[in-house]
Amino acid sequence: MDHDRLLRRLRAHPALFGDDVPQSARVTRLILRCKAQLILEWDARAERFRQEADRRFWFLTL
Known part of the structure; x- marks a missing residue:
């Protein structure tokens, strides 16, 4: 999955990001936290x- 593409989409x-800048910032932080978690899970699966x-x-x- 292309995380940057998902973030752009x-x-x-418009329902998530409108004129409400604080709400937009909160959603952006949530998306970035989810992205970081997905990357860690993916790395762990790849290592296994x-x-x-x-x-x-x-x-x-043998």
Whole structure:
């Protein structure tokens, strides 16, 4: 998922971002926190996948 593209699409949504600057700032912070969490979860999944692939390769070479 392209997180920057998602952020741009959400920022363009008039129901979330209107003339209310404080509300817009709160929503932006919420989106950035979610983005940071998604990146951490994705990195953890990728690392588990790499470890599993390494284990399988090691057993195949025995």
